[in-house]
Amino acid sequence: MLKADIVAANLAALPERSTGIVLGLERIVNFLENTLPYDPRTKLRVVHVAGTNGKGSVCALISEALIAAGYKVGTFNSPHFLEPNDALRIQGMPIPESEHAELREWIRTLDAESQSPSGQLTSFEQVTASALWWFAQNDVDIAVVEVGMGGLRDATNVFASPDDRGSMGVGRSLVQCICPVDEDHLGVIGNNVEEIAREKAGIMRPGSWIIIANQDRTEAFHKIRQTAHRVSPGRIVNVRRQPTCDIHVPNFSIKSCEDGDNVVQRLRPPTDLPCWASFNGTGKRCLRAKYPASLDTYIKSGHAQRSRDPPQTQVLSSDVKPLTTESASVPIEVDLPLALPGYYQAGNACVAFYALDVLRTQFGFTKLTDAAMQVGFQNVRWPGRLSWLSLLSKRAALPRSATPSFPEDMIDSAASVNSGVGMAYDHSGNNSSGNESQGGSGHRSSGSESGSIDPTESLDNWLLADGAHNEPAAVELRKYVDTTLRRISQQRYIRGTRTRNTNTALHVRWIVGFSKGKDVSTILSKLVMPGDTLWIVPFSQPKEMPWIKCESPASIARVARRIPSIDNSVHLEEFDHLSDVVDRLATDTSDMQLNALCGSLYLVADMYRELQIQPF
Template sequence: MTLPRTPEEAVEFLARLSPSVIKPGLERMNPALEALGHPERRIRSLHVAGTNGKGSTCAFASTALRAAGHRVGLYTSPHLERVTERFQINGEEISPKLLGRRILEILERYPEAAATPAPLTYFEFGTVIAFWHFAQEAVDIAVLETGLGGRLDATNVVAPLVTVITPISFDHMEYLGHTLGAIAGEKAGILKPTVPVVVSRQEPEALEAISRVAAQVGAPMLLEGLDFAVESLPTGLSYRGPRWNLDGLSLSLRGPHQRQNAAVALAALEQLDAWGISVPTDAAVKGLASARWPGRLEEVSSQPAVVLDGAHNPGGVAVLLASLDSLYPGRRIHAVFGVVADKDRAPMMRGLFPRCASVHLTPLDTPRSLAPERYLAEARALCADVRAYAGLDDALAGAKALAMEGDVILCTGSLFLVGAARARFVRNLGAMQQQS
């Protein structure tokens, strides 16, 4: 067992743990947290699970908490461009040097983590880093996003003040089950006795499963549409909840579905007030109006418009299409699309490709990538103009060559694709700004 000695070596050590390895279960977390003196017990938290909308909900909630003057930790996954995105305090990513120092501190107390084979997965080690970092920095509240699950998710060792369940859709079925009820039951595994759970609107089968778990553990449930909601009125958006009545709301994140995410975030913030995490209504309003969540209906270029969206399951694609209809009505879409091999691509493709003027398939920069040739025939059955490329740059160039004035180039299908595309456009924008 060779331990890294410098912060740079420590970050390289983390990178060598394969992000594609998924091992549900909490048994590997307990020895690590025990060796660290259980940092997760020293932080108060808001714990968010679901299939779609988790990140946006976390962004709304954490930004509002910051606007209220709290010191806020935010742990999300996966990252788009840099691993440091996963660990934020008051909106600032951890620096690579401090990330390396945190890893060294953990390995000093738990050197077994450097053993071969590694006892912790990439996500588990990242979760340990988040707990340790937030405890060392003495955050007032940590907003924690689960990974793919809930009950057996590495984050599910915390005792949160409030839990949240965002919309449930089909995703990661090999780990969570093949029905909405089974998936919802796994996600609802974060519910705790007496801890209120804020639940977004759900399909009946998913809601039934969540309600059953809430009753079993004794978790008070607040349901969107019954206990709280954001509504569109002639005067703008309004929120009605157990304590707050807010009018004239504006949302920084685009798409009609963000009203739901905003409603869930506001209801969670209302519940935190009982624990002394007070958020004045003006801070809540400011949080909704200023939150950022890159790679979700993000327009990174114009003429033609280039939109990045991390939709990577059927529910996400349905939300994406509704949002495109709202934001870009009647405009032709040229999709740059890539998918990982273990994803259920067929329903995503059936939803998206018939709506596209052209589709440009690209491999992803991950061992999990599915080669475009493997599903080219499926794609061509759904769209008249489908082309396969060796890489993302060629796919983007192919889409741009076909796009006319007013068209939209859409990059979607995987967060791996969105992150890679975003890096290119942000880098090009920076270069242009330097030249000017």
């Protein structure tokens, strides 16, 4: 798809003011200042996160670490996942549906009665106002807020500097994180990467700390860095993959630890995931972070004048010495588990770590010990991103004896597999169930007996769900899939269940759906290889997001057939409903294809609903 076509589609999808996202701050600022009983921003301290990819993961990591440290944390993500209320969470739990409905109706009524000269709020501005009010009413210690679209003119960009300098809003935006920036909403927030980067850098505030993720696009990095040095010089952390981000695999020592009168939750021990799904998750990978990135910035930021956590509160790898005043004259390293899958998550973890380090050293969040961060990073959950979902609940033809069972901290469901309810064996860190004696948290499941079948012999029982909907995300997804396929082949060969035969190579069954305006051609060219299967399916209309339009399967198929890599060896099929796809998967007996669903987070959400999975 040509860029001009993408821009045209994005512009055509722009909503009317009353129905969606219309960029600009005048309406929401006026509403917060003059319509609500009080301005909720006056009670909030904020970590603000913008970017193209990785925003949600960074928000999840920061929120979990703060929760583990004992703070009351509000988190606002956009868009919602399954239901509109799950975008607003305190301590990781969504606002109850009934309370959310009452709050939204109250906001709508106030807005309609205000007769503001700025005009009525858009639906996204109403959601944003609802989130800020709910956080303020519940006296959160800090709010982690994800940008909706762009940054500079986004409805979330209503906060002032940490010291309230300037006229950029009310409240205190302490830290701004700029995740990797790429072509995003072309024609709406910018016509090229540099313009898009300028828009996203618009959340920066004087006197705040700015964390800049490693940027693959040079033009984006230069524009973001230039803006940061102009807005808040001397308070910038540029995250690089090396040397601050070193992936290795230590043996974590799992200990309980105390921080004053508070007992810090223990790290969850690594679970015995199927070998083909665990090569880079569940704490077996580790980010070795140095803070700050260099000795020069280390001294300037004041780290050399203070010690870190008392040794007795640390849970560190055996090769990391406890932090003391004597050791504080050189850059300090800390090992952080990487529970979220995908190698790119190391970069997101780096951004989250430095944002947290700034909070504790510059803004008084002293309970954010290294131990608390390790617990938070281990327990983080972020559904729909490289998530392994079980299809067993839909495979009614399987004999009961063939139904596998799993340890409780691997199950993300409202009931057990054997009960017939959908289960997410969620490699994205969505381990919502845990053994209470081991410090786990979340709901319990009854389906955890021993004696599971060999996962390398039941590839058809699993589906990999990921919200990848642009080129960079598609590239990372393909990397992950290729590594997984190699792992499966290796394990089958080692166990003697398969011979090394190039004629029986594993392939991928891609199940895709896209929103209008996406670069379908580029995304599919990165994903689909000769021998793969391509199933195209629409997603349902997301609630409260009328501006989102699904591309028709026929249109996607036309684009796909023009892609050179999608040759005659690729079986292409169109479906009218996702339920038809699930029915086909339930009857499939092939174990030579990996099922992967992607292209839109809205499609992933539909699959969670189809399998009756509750991610939060």
